[in-house]
Amino acid sequence: MIRVDGVTVVYRERAALRDVSVTIEPGERVAIIGPNGAGKSTLLRVIAGLLRPTTGTVELGGNRVDRLERLAVARRLSVVPQLPVLPFATTVEEVVALGRLPHEHPIRGMRPGDRAAVAAAIERVGVGHLLGRDARELSLGERQLVLLAMAVAQDAGVLVLDEPTVHLDLRHQVEVMELLGDLNTRDGTTILAVLHDLGLAAHFFGRLILLDHGRVVADGAPAEVLAPERIREVFGVDPSFVRLGDDRQVRQVPHPSTRATLPT
Amino acid sequence: MPSRAGILAARPASRSGASLVRRPLVVAAIGIALLLTALVAGIAAGSVTIAPADTLGILARRLLGLDIAPTWTAAAETIVVDLRLPRVLTAMVVGGGLAVAGAAFQGLLRNPLADPYVLGTASGAALGAAIAVLIPVRALILQFGLLHALAFLGALTAVTVVYRLSRVGASAPMTSLLLTGYAVGSLLAAGLAMAMYLSGTGLRQIFSYLLGGFDASSWIRLAVAAPLIGLASLAILLRARSLNGMLLGEEAAAHLGVDVRRERAILLALASLATAASVAISGLIGFVGLVAPHVVRLLVGPNARLVLPLAALLGASLMVGADLVARLLGEIPVGVVTAVIGAPFFLALLRRAHAGYEL
Amino acid sequence: MATFIRFRARRTATQATHFGGRWRGVPLALALTLVVALAACGGTGSPAPSTAAAPSPTATAAPTAPPTTAPAFPVAISDDEGTVVSIAAEPQRIVSLTPAATEILFAIGAGDRVVAKVEDINPWPPEADGLPVVATYQGVDVEQIVALRADLVIAGGLSFTPPNAVNQLRSLGIPVVVLYAESIDEALAGIRAIGIATGEAAAAADLSTATRTEMDRLAALTAGLDRPTTFYEIDATTDIYTVPADSLYAELLILAGADPITTDASYQISLERLITANPSVILLGDGGYTTAADVASRPGWSGIQAVIDGNIAVVDDALITRPGPRLVDGLRALIRALHPEVLP
Numbered sequence: 002m003i004r005v006d007g008v009t010v011v012y013r014e015r016a017a018l019r020d021v022s023v024t025i026e027p028g029e030r031v032a033i034i035g036p037n038g039a040g041k042s043t044l045l046r047v048i049a050g051l052l053r054p055t056t057g058t059v060e061l062g063g064n065r066v067d068r069l070e071r072l073a074v075a076r077r078l079s080v081v082p083q084l085p086v087l088p089f090a091t092t093v094e095e096v097v098a099l100g101r102l103p104h105e106h107p108i109r110g111m112r113p114g115d116r117a118a119v120a121a122a123i124e125r126v127g128v129g130h131l132l133g134r135d136a137r138e139l140s141l142g143e144r145q146l147v148l149l150a151m152a153v154a155q156d157a158g159v160l161v162l163d164e165p166t167v168h169l170d171l172r173h174q175v176e177v178m179e180l181l182g183d184l185n186t187r188d189g190t191t192i193l194a195v196l197h198d199l200g201l202a203a204h205f206f207g208r209l210i211l212l213d214h215g216r217v218v219a220d221g222a223p224a225e226v227l228a229p230e231r232i233r234e235v236f237g238v239d240p241s242f243v244r245l246g247d248d249r250q251v252r253q254v255p256h257p258s259t260r261a262t263l264p265t
Numbered sequence: 266m267p268s269r270a271g272i273l274a275a276r277p278a279s280r281s282g283a284s285l286v287r288r289p290l291v292v293a294a295i296g297i298a299l300l301l302t303a304l305v306a307g308i309a310a311g312s313v314t315i316a317p318a319d320t321l322g323i324l325a326r327r328l329l330g331l332d333i334a335p336t337w338t339a340a341a342e343t344i345v346v347d348l349r350l351p352r353v354l355t356a357m358v359v360g361g362g363l364a365v366a367g368a369a370f371q372g373l374l375r376n377p378l379a380d381p382y383v384l385g386t387a388s389g390a391a392l393g394a395a396i397a398v399l400i401p402v403r404a405l406i407l408q409f410g411l412l413h414a415l416a417f418l419g420a421l422t423a424v425t426v427v428y429r430l431s432r433v434g435a436s437a438p439m440t441s442l443l444l445t446g447y448a449v450g451s452l453l454a455a456g457l458a459m460a461m462y463l464s465g466t467g468l469r470q471i472f473s474y475l476l477g478g479f480d481a482s483s484w485i486r487l488a489v490a491a492p493l494i495g496l497a498s499l500a501i502l503l504r505a506r507s508l509n510g511m512l513l514g515e516e517a518a519a520h521l522g523v524d525v526r527r528e529r530a531i532l533l534a535l536a537s538l539a540t541a542a543s544v545a546i547s548g549l550i551g552f553v554g555l556v557a558p559h560v561v562r563l564l565v566g567p568n569a570r571l572v573l574p575l576a577a578l579l580g581a582s583l584m585v586g587a588d589l590v591a592r593l594l595g596e597i598p599v600g601v602v603t604a605v606i607g608a609p610f611f612l613a614l615l616r617r618a619h620a621g622y623e624l
Numbered sequence: 625m626a627t628f629i630r631f632r633a634r635r636t637a638t639q640a641t642h643f644g645g646r647w648r649g650v651p652l653a654l655a656l657t658l659v660v661a662l663a664a665c666g667g668t669g670s671p672a673p674s675t676a677a678a679p680s681p682t683a684t685a686a687p688t689a690p691p692t693t694a695p696a697f698p699v700a701i702s703d704d705e706g707t708v709v710s711i712a713a714e715p716q717r718i719v720s721l722t723p724a725a726t727e728i729l730f731a732i733g734a735g736d737r738v739v740a741k742v743e744d745i746n747p748w749p750p751e752a753d754g755l756p757v758v759a760t761y762q763g764v765d766v767e768q769i770v771a772l773r774a775d776l777v778i779a780g781g782l783s784f785t786p787p788n789a790v791n792q793l794r795s796l797g798i799p800v801v802v803l804y805a806e807s808i809d810e811a812l813a814g815i816r817a818i819g820i821a822t823g824e825a826a827a828a829a830d831l832s833t834a835t836r837t838e839m840d841r842l843a844a845l846t847a848g849l850d851r852p853t854t855f856y857e858i859d860a861t862t863d864i865y866t867v868p869a870d871s872l873y874a875e876l877l878i879l880a881g882a883d884p885i886t887t888d889a890s891y892q893i894s895l896e897r898l899i900t901a902n903p904s905v906i907l908l909g910d911g912g913y914t915t916a917a918d919v920a921s922r923p924g925w926s927g928i929q930a931v932i933d934g935n936i937a938v939v940d941d942a943l944i945t946r947p948g949p950r951l952v953d954g955l956r957a958l959i960r961a962l963h964p965e966v967l968p
Contacts, residue, residue, distance in 0.1 A: 051519055075522030082517040088375040089567040091512065102510050103522035108503055110570050155521070313771040340771045347796055348767055403705060403787075408795060410787075465889050466782040473786065480763065481788035483795055596763045 002027055003048055003159065003193070008057030010043055010215075017043040018054070019215040027158065030185045030192045032202040034226075035212035036236055041195040044212065045163050048193070050074045062158070075103035079155035081148050081162045084141065093131045093139075093147050097123055100154030122154035126180060141168035149177065153184065160184065162194040166201065174198070178205040199243045203227055211235060289571045292564050296578035300357070303585035307353035308345060310589060315341050324350075352482040355490070356588040356599075357581040359479075359547045360557075362494035362539040364580025367554030368561075368572050369501050369536040372508040373529060374439050380555035381540040384446035384533075385423035387551075388453030390544040393419020394474045395460035398467035408485045412474065413545045420541035423453060428533065439515070476598030477548030479588050490546045497539035498577060504532060508569035550600045552607025553583050559614065696823045703801045703817070704781050704810070711799045714823040715776035719769050721759050721785045724811075725778035725803070726752050727948035728818050732827040739772045746942035748950070764789035766796075774798055778818060804947075808875055811947030812836060831949060838952045839879065845966045846881030846959060854882035854962065855903035855930065858891065858941070859910050860922070864898060865891045876944055876951070880958035881966075895924055906930040907961055909945075911938030937961040 003025040010018040018040045025031055033041045046052040047059055050066040059066045061077050079100065087096075100122065101115040111119075123129050128146050131139060136147055145168060152160055160181070166174040178201055184190040196202040202209055203223035211219040211226050213235045219226040229240035309320050319337040323345045326333045335342070366381040374383065382388075393415035402411050427449045431441035461471055501508075510523035519525050540554075557580035558572055565571045587602040594602075698712045718737050720726040723744040729735055730749050741752055742759040758768045766789055769777065777793055779785035781804030793800050801821050805811035812832040819828020854877060858865040867873035869886040877884040885901045887893040906928070908914050916936035925931050939961055943954035960967050 049520060051516065071519060071524045072522040075520065078520075080517075080520040082513055082520065085514040085517055086375075087512065088371075088377055089512075089562055091567050095566055095568065096513075099509065099512060099521060102506060105506070107506055110506075110568075311767050312765050313767040338771075338773075340773050343770050343796060344767050348770065348792075403707075405791065408791065410791075466784075470783050470787065473788075480766070481792060483792065485795075596765075 002062060004060040005048065006058050008047055008054040008059060010047060010052060011055045016215050018047065021217055023210055023217060023220060025191060025193060027191050028185070028189045029208060030182070030206050031208045031210060032206035033193070033195045033210045033212060034199060034202050039212040040215040041212055042163055045161055045195055049078060049080055049161060072103050075155065075157070077157055078159040078161060079152040079157040081152040081165055083163055084144055084168065087137050090135045090137065093128060093134055093136055094119065094123065096136045096147050097150045097154050100151040103155065118156055119154050122150045125153055126150035142170060142173040145169060159191040159193060164195050164197060166196065166198060174201060181205065199227060289565045289575065292575055293578065296575055296582065299582040300578055303582045303589070304353055304357065307585045307589045308349050311344065311349055311592060313344055315345065320345055351484045351487050352479045352588065353585055355482040355487050355546065356479050356584045358487070358491045358494050359543040360553050360584025361577035361581040362498050362543045363554035364557035364576040365498040365501050365573055366536040366539045368558035368576045369508065369532050371558055372511055372569055373532055374443055375511065375514070376443065377559065380551065381536065382551070384427045384442060384537070385450040385453060386420040386537060386540045386544065387549050388450040388457065389419040389423025390416040390541065391475055391549060392453045392457045392460065395457050395464065395471045398464055398470050399460060408483050409489065417541050417545035420544055421537060423449060424537040473598065474548045477550035477600035478591070478598050479547055480596060486546055490542050493542040494539050497535045501532060501535050502573045504528065505569035505573055507532065512567060548600065550603055552603040553580050556607050556610055557583060696825060699820060701801060701817055701821055704803045707802065709799045709801050711776060711821055715821070717772060717774050718822060719758060719772065719774040719777045721764065721778060722780040724946045724948040725818060727946065727950060728815050729822065731831055731949035732819050732824040734822040734824050737822070739774060740769065759785070766792050769793065770796060776821060778803065780804060806871055808839065808872065808951065811872060811951060814947055835949070835952055839955055842955050842959060843879040846963055849881045849963055851881055851883040852904045852962065853885065853901060854905045854907060855885045855898060856907045857909055864893050864895060866893050872947060873944060876955055876958060880955055881963050899924065899928060902929050904929045904933065904935060905962060906936045908936060908938045909941035
């Protein structure tokens with residue numbers, strides 16, 4: 002369980018988060034949404050223990066994150082990184098194997114159980130066809146999937162993603178979303194994702210947390226969070242650009258960024 | 266589910282030498298064989314010809330304690346045991362230490378062009394040595410003179426200064442370290458130029474230190490330096506997991522459970538210690554710390570658990586071989602030999618990268 | 625830096641004039657024994673004097689006999705770097721790592737015990753030509769020195785011999801005496817030091833004294849003469865190199881009756897300073913590859929008095945710089961170039 006309590010983060014004289022309190026129960030599937038600069042990524046980093054809040058506390062599974070060792074955090078929470086640059090030629094399986102870092106033997110390295118977990122993660126995410134390739138030669142979408150496999154291999158109770166669909170085409174976006182849904186329903190993994198695509202967020206996530214200027218503006222089901230006045234107020238766009246379907250199919254809606262006159 | 270064997274034995278399309286790839290044991294065996302060959306050749310060859318049978322006899326008698334009737338002169342025994350053996354072993358230790366330090370720096374800085382001297386250790390050591398030559402003190406403690414002491418201190422001081430200067434808040438970001446290292450190194454190099462200008466007759470001594478060599482090796486020096494370099498290298502090896510974590514960057518490393526600030530400081534300190542001790546006893550010998558980890562990565566991938574020990578093996582062999590070549594060519598500086606071999610090799614690597622094969 | 629010599633010989637002796645070597649006293653002792661024995665035979669009743677006149681170095685019977693010498697070894701010498709070097713026995717396999725030491729060793733009679741030398745571009749004496757070379761400008765071949773079973777090495781100070789090599793040889797138990805000379809007195813002290821180290825102390829002392837005497841005599845010849853401003857060229861292919869103020873060079877030039885243009889320890893002098901000093905004599909120490917015509921054709925040099933007058937002479941640099949037995953020849957060569965009328 003993740004509990005954020007009264008967290009304020011002041012960074013360079015600017016409050017990135019103001020008095021944010023959220024509680025995420027195990028097994029939840031939560032999307033954090035909001036305009037640029039709302040503090041979404043900051044919130045993720047605070048939850049992952051990378052950033053120490055100026056005030057307030059963050060608890061992970063009942064323990065305060067700032068008191069936990071990095072390894073302990075890594076066993077509870079995995080983060081899909083955003084396309085880091087690889088300095089050396091690294092195969093796909095080597096990247097995924099990094100996910101076992103918190104579990105493997107400190108000196109001897111991966112044990113058979115770790116290798117099995119790597120294989121399972123590759124299979125689960127469906128990147129088996131990329132085996133043996135240099136991760137740097139993959140397309141952005143393929144790389145993102147490999148990184149997702151790495152986080153899956155890390156086998157933590159919570160999976161955190163920061164804008165995982167930014168570089169993906171529509172098909173891959175859906176693939177990732179469905180995979181997250183699968184991880185959530187089948188394995189009970191808590192999913193916490195920052196998304197900019199409101200449509201995807203609304204469709205695949207049962208709970209949305211809307212941030213604006215560092216504050217939680219709304220927290221709940223998509224229908225109530227993405228109420229039209231809220232969209233107009235927070236995003237400053239015509240709410241008709243976001244359409245929530247009653248059925249569980251994705252509706253093609255023009256992405257706000259494709260409209261040159263609209264702020265993104 | 267693909268079998269574990271299937272995943273691990275997959276042939277990476279982008280790595281050459283398919284037969285050696287992912288077979289670290291084979292690479293290790295080749296590395297050990299290479300090292301043994303280099304050691305034997307290093308002991309057997311020199312400006313004085315000693316029959317191989319005599320060399321083996323001397324080694325067996327002195328090292329293994331076997332009771333063999335000497336068929337060689339006392340002078341030959343002195344040459345093998347007191348001149349060549351410590352020299353070859355020193356080259357081995359320094360080569361291995363520099364390779365491990367180089368691999369650590371490359372992993373920490375996530376830069377394949379990093380070498381052990383990248384954070385100013387070389388410039389600091391050189392300036393320390395030059396200052397020592399200017400000071401007319403000739404004391405020797407355990408066969409270490411002022412030159413070794415100041416070179417060692419100079420190297421460590423330079424790294425500490427670079428680290429402190431590149432601190433942003435409580436951490437020292439890697440790009441900051443690299444740039445600060447470059448700046449401090451340039452400053453120290455200017456100091457070195459000044460010292461060389463003032464040195465007069467000591468110029469030759471400074472110069473021969475800069476180019477590096479093992480001709481001053483002795484058992485006592487080896488006994489002091491080897492544990493230092495060896496323990497620092499071993500400590501780095503034991504932290505291979507942290508180096509692996511750094512592969513995707515510091516944030517990702519933190520997410521994977523690496524205490525980035527602590528591990529970076531520890532790894533930097535250990536690698537700098539190994540480098541400082543190496544340059545203190547053998548001067549500035551380049552390319553081994555850069556090339557050995559590279560070659561090993563080409564063969565077995567970037568997993569630090571494999572790269573660190575195998576690079577140590579390769580670095581040791583390279584250094585012993587380079588010293589042998591230097592000796593046979595009339596005692597030219599070892600740094601010249603490593604540069605002559607290492608630079609073309611490096612250029613070849615870069616060209617391959619340019620042609621689409623990435624480093 | 626004067627050489628301070630301490631004797632740790634087991635018996636005191638006055639060795640000023642006696643040739644060294646343990647065994648020189650033996651024939652004398654035997655002769656004494658014979659004398660005493662004859663005397664004993666001649667006398668009856670008188671108790672035979674104790675035949676303590678066995679070959680004992682302490683026999684001091686006849687006062688007219690030259691005092692026998694105590695053994696010269698073991699000996700401890702303090703070399704020019706202040707290191708105390710212990711030499712246990714008379715060295716039989718000497719290695720010379722400076723050209724000056726090679727000359728000195730042969731001059732004092734230790735040449736037959738020299739087993740290797742340093743590379744010498746002005747080799748002297750001819751008897752040394754066949755010796756194996758174990759050191760060049762590149763470095764010292766320590767293995768060869770060990771293989772030759774050297775028991776004494778004479779090395780050059782001021783990093784002429786790499787300090788690493790000196791330390792390494794010493795760590796292998798080979799005594800290394802490091803010498804260098806920046807004045808005539810130091811050069812002579814170096815000769816005496818080599819004499820003591822090799823057991824030829826008397827010969828070395830003789831050579832030293834003779835050299836000093838002759839130098840004083842030659843200096844006296846030029847003492848009252850006019851001193852021309854002299855430029856001694858060590859090299860001028862790129863920068864100009866001349867003699868430092870406190871150097872052997874300068875001292876010899878002064879003794880030879882010159883007023884030398886000197887510089888600091890860097891040996892370098894600027895062309896401006898040289899032109900301002902305007903020497904009336906130029907001595908070419910680099911005469912091996914520079915001629916007077918070369919000098920005259922250098923840009924900016926044509927206004928120098930010596931060039932105008934054509935007073936450019938070649939001298940053998942080795943004679944002048946080598947702190948060895950031929951230093952006197954060097955002084956003579958300088959005097960011939962500067963005041964030819966003084967020397968026949």
